[in-house]
Amino acid sequence: MTKEWFKDSVVYQVYPMSFQDSNNDGIGDLAGIKQRLQYIHNLGADVIWLNPIYTSPNKDNGYDIADYKNINSNYGTMQDFDELLQQAHQLDLKIMMDLVVNHTSDQHAWFKESRKSQDNLYSDYYIWRDPVDGHEPNNWLAAFGGSAWTYVPERKQYYLHMFAAAQPDLNWENPEVREAVFDVERFWLDKGVDGFRMDVINLISKPAGLPNIPEPVTSGTTMDFVADGHRLNEFLRQMNEEVLSKYDTITVGEMPGATPTDAIKYTGLDSHELNMVFQFEHVVLSSNPDVRMGKWNDEPVKLIELKKSLNRWQTGLDGKGWNSLYWNNHDQPRAVSRFGNDSPEFRELSAKMLATTLHMMQGTPYIYEGEEIGMTNGHFTELNQYEDIESINFYDELVNQKHILNQETMLRYLANMSRDNARTPMQWNSSENAGFSKATPWYGLNSNYNEINVENSLSDKNSVFYHYQKLIQLRHDSELIRYGTFEPIDSEDTQVYAYRRHYEGKTLLVLSNFTDATVERNYQQSEATKLLINNYADDLDTKLRPYESKAYLFEK
Template identity: 50%
Template sequence: MTRPASDWWKSAVVYQIYPRSFADSNGDGIGDLAGIIGRLDYVRALGVDVIWLSPVYRSPQADNGYDISDYRAVDPMFGTLAEFDAFLARVHELGMKLVMDLVVNHTSDQHPWFAESRSTRVGSKRDWYFWRDARDGAEPNNWGSLFGGSAWQWDQSTEQYYLHLFERRQPDLDWTNPEVRAAVHDLMSWWLDRGVDGFRMDVINFISKADGLPDAPGIPGQTFVNAIDRFADGPHVHDYLAEMTRVVFADRDGEFMTVGEMPAVTPDEARLYTDPARHELNMVFQFEHMSVDQGADKFDYVGLDLVALKKSLHRWQIALAETGWNSLYWNNHDQPRVVSRFGDDHPDYWAASAKVLATVLHGMRGTPFVYQGEELGMTNYPFRHPWELQDIESLNYYNGVLEAGGDTGAALAGLTRMSRDNARTPMQWDAGPHAGFSSSAPWMPVNPNHTWLNAESQVCAADSVFAHYQALIHLRHRLPILVDGDFTPLMAEDPQIWAYTRTTPTAGLVVLANCGRDTRAVDVDPEWTGATLLLGNLPNAEASITSTTVELAPWEARIYLARPGSAG
């Protein structure tokens, strides 16, 4: 099958770098651009096509850089604009592309736009943000912040509230103002002119709030409620994104990639966002599969139901099969480590389970994303005390439980498993002091298991997690069926086996994975007899399917190829 060159991102694999935690070059304990440059050969060796760089813009760091005070400057903690240019040049020299994080639902309260907006009620940028009078002496509506408490902050100087869906120092921009949209288009063009290859857009489906900012349905006993249906996928968001594409990208030569982070997005909406005919986005990040182990809130861990996880991801595979495109991910800077979450981080199983999870994800239809350290099987940090946490969302949650007289032990247990801090511990480069991340104590503690779980011990080992990721990425580049093949789930109700097929008229792949500690015999359709092994995660896997039963060891995954043809 011939694919348009403009669809290059469909066969690409993306690697996310979280700069604070990747590599520190100057010994201040915080990762930086120079440190990243020094490790780019490692990223290239993995085989990825694109780097997604989390924010390096100037920021007060209230939310680790997702509160931006200058979109055209590099924060000194990460380096200089000249170092960014050197980094970008090296990325391109190594044959990779660079996608920047675009955070434009909100800014920092230290951004000059907001400083002018809050200076007076009649200023030129007052209507760049959401300002409202008090209602009956209280907040303008009942929306709760996604980081806890009210989504409104009182500003004493002008005696009005401003809206912040996240932390109070992250005021939301009002995209109904065409000047706001023009300013965003301008800063995007500035980075594209500098040579970047696209954007990952932070909570981009929040940029259109419900007209009039109405109350969300109340909950007994709660003053502020989850109002996501009042600001996710709002009435004008598709118009805004189509306008962005038309203004920023339409007249440019080049191969660009756009992905929108979209909490609460539905498959129906995702098809609209990613329909090529609509010219909005290439793909979206959806969160449905990230909630299958959560109860009343994200820190209420209820355990993994593998059937629910499979059904969620399979639903998205089928929903976007004909129109649109999926992103595929387990980890990012906002999620705990997948080996500890959906796998098995016991030392006897962590490597095998990391490879199984990688196999089932990379075998699906969509663009895979790998978060730094995922390719090593990095695990959650063993947090024991609340003061070890640094993430503002986690701290707000714990303090809220404490103030309400709730069960702080249960809260800490949930945070230990689900906190964003798990993803932000330093990259584990070697077994030495500070895991080779820095020459001094890092901003977050290094996971103690770095003495045996690290890059140095894996990059040259043929059976490592790193090597398995390399093999999966190589298969995606080599076999068009992994990009274009139809997806059909198998054994959807089985609580331990994850299986599906990818097929074209000339070839077929079957992916079989045992997601547990018990050996399992898997019945396969006779049509797969004779299929040959492409990749397995354990030694001594059968080189071909010779009967209608395949026995899988604990945490074993295999990919078999049948009717090879052109493999796609």
């Protein structure tokens, strides 16, 4: 297998708005991130992924970009960014930008011009269609609820937006749009950034003719229908040929609905497009059986289904592509609340168990800010505690408009699945506002910050933080962990996730108990050369205590 630096790396994701406020206006900023670079370096991460920091009206927290070449004033200035980049590089930390080019903000200069008429320089930069029988051009629904089309009287046409109405989709069929995007990429790469995470990049090629979707139509079925259009490979290859191949980059494409086969097409070791895919299969496993409700539910993920999904990606990409490994991010609930047990008794154990399970796999691990200290969901109980446009829109649609759910049920679903669970400010210490800011934070703090915070974690040698630090060091030191092939064990086991990795005569055995009961499993672990890591202080051989996870090395 080709050894490239992104395969040896661990990525730490920073959601700038919620990471560290340096000027006490309640909003995280670039100078705040700069203050915390040493912390990220000490954890052992190699790359920082920054969520969007560009000029934006923040209708979708920065994923609605109004100017790709300027910094959102809430976060600072371009000089602040240049200093952050320089200091990160001095610590051998690379910076990966979030590139959002399926759509822009409706406040972008391109769209402001495009909406004026059907015959100006930017008229074809977006996807416009005439009404059909006085209605929307087709039956597509937006990811955040409602129609994917909005009417503009000046043009007497509708524009397409796969997300919010404030996020019009770019027309990638127009070569001028592609060149404009490539120009943005060159701008940042010439500054010295090390790559891009590309938001919903598999939506940029729409189905020819934009046909109706077969019933029943939901936001999810619309997304699946639109994804992976017939020109996607062509567009990504052109991007690689004209821009990416001329720089030493890390590139990961967020691709809703992608399968391992899709991933190999776009990121295969022999392809010339992207390095990795962010797939969603394992984070949508507990989707509501009522398709009208999509992801909104409070059902725990079944371990057999989780193993089936992760194993499929591990074996499917082995030797053909490269996995991205993640439990949570800015769009997903907190890992320990979703896949583990965030009760006081089991939070740290299950957080460490999840970390070991994922970090021993083949691929590039991603750590979302606060995951490394076991931050939990917010457990909010009132609608006014939510800020996320998706959460608020779907509450309105499912409770107020369609009367599919009652208020109590939807609030329970939001507490389980809302993106806002990941967006509460980073918990640095037990002082005012968790050390995030001296001002009232832009978004409410998780009430448990007095117990769960960085300061407490760093003072406890058995904390979740040091477990992550050890996992990262093990990965850096071991080609077996980085490159070994993957062998699933007992896929139908409802309690334990077990697998082996093999590389150059060495074997790694990983065992993780996903329950709060003590169970027994014998995989000849007594014959192991060494116990590499465990989340308990001792090893009871074949016994696996609640949420116990351990990795053994076998050498011939």
